[in-house]
Amino acid sequence: MRRVSFKHGIHPPEKKETTRSKPxxxxxxxxxxxxxxxxxxxxPNESIVKKGERVETGQLIGETSAFISSPVHASLSGIVxxxxxxxxxxxxxxxxxxxxxxxxxxxxxxxxxxxGSPDNIKDLIKSAGIAxxxxxxxxxxxxxxxxxxxxxxxxxxNGAECEPYLTSDERVMLEYSAAIVEGIxxxxxxxxxxxxxxxxxxxxxxxxxxxxxxxxxxxxxIVGLKTKYPQGGEKQLIKAILGREVPRRGLPxxxxxxxxxxxxxxxxxxxxxxxxxxxxxxxxxTGSAVEExxxxxxxxGTPFIELLNFCNFQKDSAGKVIMGxxxxxISQHNLDVPVIKGTSGILAMKKEEVIEYNHRQCIRxxxxxxxxxxxxxxxxxxxxxxxxRFDIAEKLGVFDCIECGxxxxxxxxTRHMTHLMKKAKTYANFLKSSRS
Ligand code: SF4
Ligand code: SF4
Numbered sequence: 224m225r226r227v228s229f230k231h232g233i234h235p236p237e238k239k240e241t242t243r244s245k246p247x248x249x250x251x252x253x254x255x256x257x258x259x260x261x262x263x264x265x266x267p268n269e270s271i272v273k274k275g276e277r278v279e280t281g282q283l284i285g286e287t288s289a290f291i292s293s294p295v296h297a298s299l300s301g302i303v304x305x306x307x308x309x310x311x312x313x314x315x316x317x318x319x320x321x322x323x324x325x326x327x328x329x330x331x332x333x334x335x336x337x338x339g340s341p342d343n344i345k346d347l348i349k350s351a352g353i354a355x356x357x358x359x360x361x362x363x364x365x366x367x368x369x370x371x372x373x374x375x376x377x378x379x380x381n382g383a384e385c386e387p388y389l390t391s392d393e394r395v396m397l398e399y400s401a402a403i404v405e406g407i408x409x410x411x412x413x414x415x416x417x418x419x420x421x422x423x424x425x426x427x428x429x430x431x432x433x434x435x436x437x438x439x440x441x442x443x444x445i446v447g448l449k450t451k452y453p454q455g456g457e458k459q460l461i462k463a464i465l466g467r468e469v470p471r472r473g474l475p476x477x478x479x480x481x482x483x484x485x486x487x488x489x490x491x492x493x494x495x496x497x498x499x500x501x502x503x504x505x506x507x508x509t510g511s512a513v514e515e516x517x518x519x520x521x522x523x524g525t526p527f528i529e530l531l532n533f534c535n536f537q538k539d540s541a542g543k544v545i546m547g548x549x550x551x552x553i554s555q556h557n558l559d560v561p562v563i564k565g566t567s568g569i570l571a572m573k574k575e576e577v578i579e580y581n582h583r584q585c586i587r588x589x590x591x592x593x594x595x596x597x598x599x600x601x602x603x604x605x606x607x608x609x610x611x612r613f614d615i616a617e618k619l620g621v622f623d624c625i626e627c628g629x630x631x632x633x634x635x636x637t638r639h640m641t642h643l644m645k646k647a648k649t650y651a652n653f654l655k656s657s658r659s
Contacts, residue, residue, distance in 0.1 A: 228449035255523025262563040265291035270433040279331040298502040298522035333498035352496035357484035360565035382423040383455030384549025391505040396430040400437035406492035512541035512571035528558040542574030580637035591630035601630035608647035616647035
């Protein structure tokens with residue numbers, strides 16, 4: 224087995240030991256789900272159901288005609304009790320369909336089997352609402368539709384799960400290794416590729432063993448990724464596995480690759496073989512403020528607080544709750560927000576673990592430059608962003624920043640680096656759109 228890596232990056236404490244040996248457990252059917260009409264990268268959906276209507280599990284409830292979008296489905300059967308803006312884990316209020324469960328979990332009948340042409344399979348993946356489960360929730364059918372002038376040579380499967388604490392992908396690889404292989408075969412057919420590489424970090428030897436067994440007799444290479452953050456970033460994964468550099472402002476398809484996360488591969492397989500839309504996902508619930516950390520299979524739309532309480536949440540001692548991992552996750556101020564397609568984990572930390580760092584002057588130590596996985600000059604971008612010189616930040620490549628948090632992690636001046644990157648991107652985009 225090849226062992227590969229990328230340049231730069233960091234080695235934060237892994238903190239995966241509390242949940243990595245916990246098998247995926249089914250979270251009980253919630254009494255109510257809140258389904259945001261926007262859970263993906265792309266245009267938000269519009270509701271196609273009305274308040275008071277009865278819906279069945281798996282029923283389409285929100286869609287749009289836009290190509291870059293991903294429809295949403297009822298994750299339980301019951302009555303639509305509200306269609307209104309509700310708090311969303313990304314921090315804003317988003318139009319959402321609220322469904323009160325009838326506790327029957329009656330599924331809508333599955334559609335007829337599709338003809339197996341690549342386009343038909345892609346349509347099925349789109350209509351099932353499959354979006355990247357690794358966190359970004361980019362619509363999967365879009366990734367599977369490269370422009371005609373971009374030849375795809377490699378399908379790369381992402382089993383890195385490099386964020387500390389998170390173990391949902393690890394459990395999926397251990398418990399659904401055969402389903403991953405079935406999903407890979409479907410994706411190969413859609414993309415028309417022969418070469419498949421599955422990258423797994425070397426801190427998951429059991430996953431490497433399970434997947435090596437599952438791919439026996441198949442033309443799928445397993446590659447061991449040195450344990451380093453952010454090894455699971457698409458560009459870092461491609462660099463490590465193939466030695467190819469995705470160009471500035473470019474995409475994996477510019478270097479002949481499509482990357483899919485292991486959880487997404489299983490969702491694709493379920494959509495195509497079981498005709499099952501994306502109504503549930505595996506979520507790691509962990510951190511010092513939960514007494515019984517777990518990996519849970521959860522219906523989309525389940526409020527965070529219910530998952531936390533199921534894991535014996537110590538609310539009074541909790542200092543911070545994050546959706547995702549500690550490096551790229553998003554702090555939550557309202558625990559009634561629902562699990563969305565991109566919720567890989569919920570991390571609850573005790574007050575004593577949460578340190579609020581003062582943002583200080585840059586001392587030009589260059590540690591951020593030595594660690595940035597996309598070879599930017601983070602300190603220069605942060606200074607431009609601080610001075611509201613978003614034009615300079617753009618010239619310095621801020622749009623290539625993957626918001627991995629590495630520069631802030633290594634900074635001795637504890638500067639709020641990722642915030643300044645996000646600020647520069649937001650304002651640069653805003654200024655451009657207001658000029659056009
Ligand atoms: S947050 Fe952006 S600038 Fe900072 S290390 Fe990551 S990619 Fe580089
Ligand atoms: S690590 Fe911090 S202090 Fe050092 S150069 Fe980068 S921004 Fe400045």
